[in-house]
Amino acid sequence: MKPEHRAVPAAPIAPIAPIAGHVPPRAKKLASLLHLGVPGALAGFACLAGAQQAAPAAAEAVTLNPVVVTGAPTATESFDLPYSVDSVDMRANQAGNLGVNASEALAGVPGLVIQNRQNYAQDLQISVRGFGARAAFGVRGVKLIADGIPATNPDGQGQAATFNLDTAERIEVMRGPFSTVYGNHAGGVIQLFSRTGEGAPRVRASALGGSWGTTKFGIGAEGEKDGVGFVLDASRFDTDGYRDHSKTRRDQGFAKLTLNPDEDSTLTLVANGLRQPETQDPLGVTWETYERDPQSLTIDPLDPATPKRSYADRYNTRKSIHHLQGGATYERRLGEDRMQVSAYAGSRAVTQYQSFSRGFQSSPRHAGGVVDFDRDFHGMGLRWISQRALGSGELTLTAGIDYDRSEDDRRGYENFVGSTLGVKGALRRDELDTITSIDPYVQALWKSGPWQWSLGARHSRVSFKVEDRYIKTDNPDDSGSVRFSKTTPALGVSYALSPATNLYASVGAGYETPTLNELSYATPTTGFNFGLRPSTSRQAEIGIKTFVSDNARINAALFRIETDDEIVVLASEDGRTSYQNAGRTLRQGLELAAQAELTRTLTARASLTWMQAEYDEAFSSRGTTVAAGNRIPGVPRIAAFAELAWEATPGVTLAGEVLHRGEVEVSDLNNDHVAPAYTLVNLRLSAEQRQGPWTFGQLLRVDNVLDREYVGSVIVGDSNKRYYEPGPERSVYAGVSASYRF
Template identity: 30%
Template sequence: MSFVRQTLALPLTIATTFLQNPALAEERVGSTPLDDISVTATRVEKTLETVPAAVGIVQQEEVQFAEPQLGLDESLSKVPGIFMQNRYNFAQDLRVSIRGFGARSAFGIRGIKVIVDGIPETLPDGQANVDSIDIGSIGNMQVIRGPVSALYGNASGGALLIESEEPPETPFISLRPTFGEDGLQKHQLKFGGKADRFDYLLNFSNLTYDGYREQSGTELSALNSKFGFDLDGGARFSTVLNYTDSPKADDPGGLTEALVDEDPTQAWSRNLSLDSGEKLEQTRLGFVYDRPLGDSGELRVRNYYVSRDLANRLPIGATGHGILLDRFAVGGGAQYTHTAPLSGHANRLTLGVDLDRQEDERKRFLLAGEELGTKIQDQDEQVDSIGLYIQNEYSFSERVELTLGGRYDRLDFDVEDNFLSNGDDSGDVSFSRFSPSLGLRFTPRPGLNLYANISRSFESPTAVELRDPDGAGFNQELDPQVATNYEIGVKGRLGSKARYDLALFTMDVSDELVPFEIDDIEFYENAGESRRNGLEAQLVFEPVEHLIATLAYTYSDFEFDEFIDDSGNDFSGKTIPGVPENLLSADFTYTHPNGVYGQFTALYVDEIYANNANTVTNDAYTVADLRLGYTRFFGPWELSPFIGVNNMFDKEYNGNVRINAFGGRYFEPAPDRDVYAGLTLRYDFEG
């Protein structure tokens, strides 16, 4: 408890000082979830209520609200249809699933298109990582729930679009240290502003964390920067530069149920003895050019470059395996939007092309203690993708709008084997698909919008998932999964104090990609068919002045219709593992004009099946968090101490479930109750 007393002392002392000086009071400013909101997730700007699809948004004030800023799930949990695990295993990265897509991923994000400041974080093969996303400078996060291949290509579940915060008119600089239990230390330095036609935002952060479990520590430093230039003729040129250096991200591994009961803080013995984990360094550079063309046209051109070096130690085989990955990705795209009446009615046409390339130099070794030993794999992998898309929005009247869209994608995978002592396993495989979409919105009265849509998507295996269990090279038997989504929904407002969103969907999936493990190595196979039925609901309202409540509920009935695996096991009729049937979140945020603010969140997660046979389950749990803070302005200075308690009722639960894990090691325990505290100190350069 000495740590807790020390952690609380500074913020509480500062808060008490300011509470005794009401002359320093000034109302916090910023938008709220009940303000009118515009979204761009569907590639064109529309109000949240008029998009004929399930779209959610989390704004800057919600993302940076006294959070420890360890993972995107801290604020995204209030969006229905999205389920997140694995915040505390930094080697495996946050696991995000939308409508169940992405739940199978052993690491990173699958089935979801991730785009940051207009630049794709998702690679051409469909894999994304969020370890390089700077939470401390996020302006908003938009989530499309449901197939988005007609808009973004290779993704079944949806899209996550992240925008950095906009620099204010007045230049500023801010410091944000945070300290917590389990060795948590995070420091941020942020500054930005505008000068004539130029604007800028830079955020430096450094994280060290010992972790709740053995072998779960991490060290990560990051720079996120965004620069904008307003040009003549209404044009704008933006540059984004992100650099991430993580020399340590340990992996404690999964545990059996018996080991969890024995000691949830322990690591799997093999992970501990082999020092499992990863080191990475990544640089992402992107350029975006926007320009109006005449009175009715808009052009956007983008270009990006990504360099990622990864070293991984895996508890595979007798000695363990070491992987060295040198990745380079490059891509670009162009989009043209034409807005002009058609037959006397409003019409907007969007055309675009995306071109991307991913080059991986992958080497695998047997481990020899702390060093790399005998080389057992050396291959170069290349993935090329091209996507052509079109979307048209036609308004029959102010109350009825029809949206038609389609996209053609082609992906080419090529592997060149440089390790020929065991034969040449070079090869290639290609996938191509056309993904159509149809949406209809009907607005019977202001504040009430009904919609329906039908869409089809595809999701290819990644280069890693194409690994052949019978040898090196690509698995030629593995096909992309294809999903057809049927959805109806209603969204709108109840006066100025409430906003609601309800979606019902059914989805047919063929050739679903499912994982299985052989000797701790994960491989993939196609299931025959699966069916997903679901309901997603969100209500945002203001029950009393200054208090915003957000309730989100997700019901998921996902099962295999037809699935017999390569070993002859029949899983037809079984529930798809990794997704809870019921998911409920409640968020209550209070912000008083005198500067006091607080937030209470609760999340209920139903039981989760851990394997295809549905013989192993992860128990249901409810976890609650509390955050309190106080903001005061005096002249150009702003001071905001805050304190938070995660898992405030000290619930024992697993923060991650490894699907179909080898050896029954399905579970990764989450931390018990922990306290953190910090403060934000900001100075505005007025005049």
Template identity: 25%
Template sequence: MLRCLLLLTFGLGVFWQLNAQPAPDTTRLLEEVTVRAFESNRAAREVPAAIALLGPADMQRFSNATLVQAVNTVSGVRMEERSPGSYRLSIRGSTLRSPFGVRNVKMYWNELPFTDPSGNSYLNMLDPAALHHLEIIKGPGSSLYGAGTGGVLLLRSENPRNERGLGLGYLGGSYGQQNWQVAYREGSDRSSQQIQYLHQQNDGYRTQSRMVRDMINSTFRFETSDRQVLETSILYGDLYYQTPGGLTEAEMLADPRQARPATSLPSAVAQQAAVASRFFFAGITHQYRFDRWQNRTSVYGNLVNFENAAIRNYERRVEQSFGGRTVTEVPLTLGQGRMSLTGGGEFQSGFSPVKVYQNLGGHTGILQSDNEVRIWNYSVFGQAEIFWRKWTATAGASFNGLTYSIQTLSSVPALIQERKFSPVVSPRLATLYSVNDFVSLYAQASYGFSPPTVAEILPSTGLLNTSLNPETGLNLETGIKGEWLNKQLTLEAAVYYFRLDETIVVRRDSSGADYFVNAGSTDQRGLELMASFEPA
């Protein structure tokens, strides 16, 4: 039996170029790539923050079956896949409160808020082949991106230019690995469109770890004039993955491929432990350039049908959310320098019926709890950047609010509990000095906050915990960035201190169910080093 991935890739694609220009060499274009983090629109070396960019060349170094290997090349970032389709993402230790899933990290897909109002991000619904590039902001990004102390992910799909074609692809490997891709792309100077169908399945290394995912990704971009751009994004995903459960050391040594055996509770196999979710996401972005300033406004809607047959119980929920984000940028002349002003806001609203049943061998039994969760959150933000000679100075802040309302229908009479968190101001100050055309030094101080998610207020115990307080954190950081040898050699180093108050951590009761508490303060100190060399 094969023990390593056997690549059986083939591609059948025909691409008709609309002109005689050859397809661009992505490795040669790396030096021209700009980052969008903190609305900067410039090279990463010129932004006073710890930012990592993973482009097509970075992700193509590894299998497109998973993002884990590519993301784990970034210093300070760790991605885990506990079983096929089940991810955890840690940016500078942000998984303290995440036994599973992606929390405390804000995500955006094509400029649209992808993290739902409850603070959960369905990263596992995205097939890696749908991504063109992603940016990772390390540390609190609350000054422009709202709640979250762990960091920010900015994900972008491909925007084809001056090409038209159909592509087919297949990847096969051990443990039943199969990936199918069908994509149609068409682009001109003023418009582009793409539609992808992506299928992935894997039997997994362990018993009870099979995964099947189907995804449709459609994007359309149209420049209606020299001033105006419209862009739409539509995602549909159908994901099923089994959850084998954890093993003790003795169980792992006896048989590392087994699923969690029966204890006082039935085994993972007996309970048919698995997660099934269907995901629909649609959004539209309008960008307009005025004479001296521009505005970008996005609205989106999201629907998730989620079922989790866990060992202890069986959860069903239907998550419905919508929201929007608007950003206005104004460039100004300031004597011998210049200034950029950015302002805007973000709003999200969500509603989710959550029912928890007894799990009878993978089927629902007696209803244990029945709740309806409503969430509203908002963020109003502003930022000023001054560019003077070799200096860049940045000052930004956001004003953030969040309200939960949980109605317990399984109690008689129905009980309504509401928690309105006090608004929080999250500032960020940063400065950067360009030593020369190759080296820059930066320092920043940022403050972030992260309220408890619905999964933490309403954990697997089924007991409401509305006493949880938001996490707040202060990040102090300094670093150096450099590029040499015609930008083939890149070196970065950062030192940071992060103090987190009201730290939310996971606990387990006697039956093994998770619940969450505030555990005081934590001090996190880190040193990050990164070096990369890319031959011409």
């Protein structure tokens, strides 16, 4: 018999997600193992990077079969769904990690490659089954959502840095055909859900420090008082960075209130902010620089100084980010039906100093070496959920509409004044960029006996409008607009071969519009590329989910993805990159995941992804033919993860992790030095003590125990061949925390 899930707290609204907190009737607690395999004892530990005081370990029992909402019309056990989806319990995960990057929590999810660039100016590098691997900064091709608020812009460009890991309850990751029901740029979906304030009020504080001048301090409070649940958090993270010129400060704040206006409704209010002033950007490095010294930077040969300085130092490359957003979700039960209404709004200001030379900027069409924009964004969603008996089974039907809009007041400046570099100079770009998306959708799930059928469809309409305000004799008006639309259906079926084994299959169609950045230039010397088309994909997946015992589960999936009009680099000259549509690409592979409670004190988990990602037909790029059969850059053929965790004594856990990534091509032509394969070993020790209302925690973590040199991520297709972003040597971190329950 398969283990059953435990109940999950109410979750905020999110596109296509069901009403929060609905749990199937067979739910009960089970002291077993979450998909990520961290022992149940760890789930009660205080997060040493700023998490709450947890409930006793028995109350935080983890499961092999968690309830998920991503992709499903109602909260459903992951075992029953006809697609690949994982739920990462952040309460357990926080005990052994720093709580800085989502890559700490998601490394073991199959099909997902998530890399810390060691460059906080450019965010994490995330790809799902190859979608998103080309992103030079931020996240594209993967839909990011946090507490019902999209962390992905309507054009598909997202920012994982806005995720607040200190207050996260869980992160759900969906791959495969059903991701397409999330519309534009949903090659995969990563959705974060914050904790809901429950129980007696408590306060907490934490501190950690370690290698490369890293520190993090956090304070917070949460609980429930007079019917109002609250979660409050503030933290400051500082690091000098492993690489030269990579110093960072990140301030985050978070607040969540949960109210019940009456017995049939819930109102949730969420606000969070991120501030990163003057974050240094070390840029990528050439292969020669990496071999000489992974921490160093590539030298600018045009630098007149003696000795010559790096590009990053000479231009003082850096980025400042100020991000603030808030949202509200209202849920109401109306007989057998439910209604959800959500709204959000926010602002984001970014100033980035790049390393373009004055020579490049001599072209009258060049946008300058300083990017400066102020973004206002907002959106809302409406959803109706109905459950009815139909024939021999039960039908759950969800229908709704999402509206999202962002407006960028975007400017560009020269990055020099006279002979002084790395300062804001003359204006070279001034425009207002507006992106709007309107997406109606419908999703149905019908369950009868051993069969469960799922059907979803979403019609996405994305509009881009550019109002050019920088018009000169030699720089004409580039104003214009373009609209893309596409219906993305998905169909899936699962069959219960036995109570412990489900077989499933699903198919779907998706699309990715160009991002605003990709539309910006038709060629390096002309204006907007309104002729660039969206890429479209057809996906298929078959798999099996089985419990080999009450304490062990195995998932296996085969997938195939065919894409037309893949968006690739056309030219990269004079500091400007333009894009074109290539032909067909093919991604196919295998995912395996296993997790088990080997003994009462020993747990294990492992995942393996093998993927063949290649161009299925030849195309011309920058005057050179990219041959059919070339590998798509940025996608490793092999990715594997394994972890063994041992509860040495009650309250003390020791765990080891092994992470492997295969070699990675760095350009479409496959003719530059690949980023080599690597294997890393990490160790962690966490402990907790309770004394009356107090809970104390300690953390010791050692990453890259064997002190390997490796390339952690790559910048795909960099025209200067500065593709490589080295990962850190052996790193040691320690932390303490204390919380008090009133």
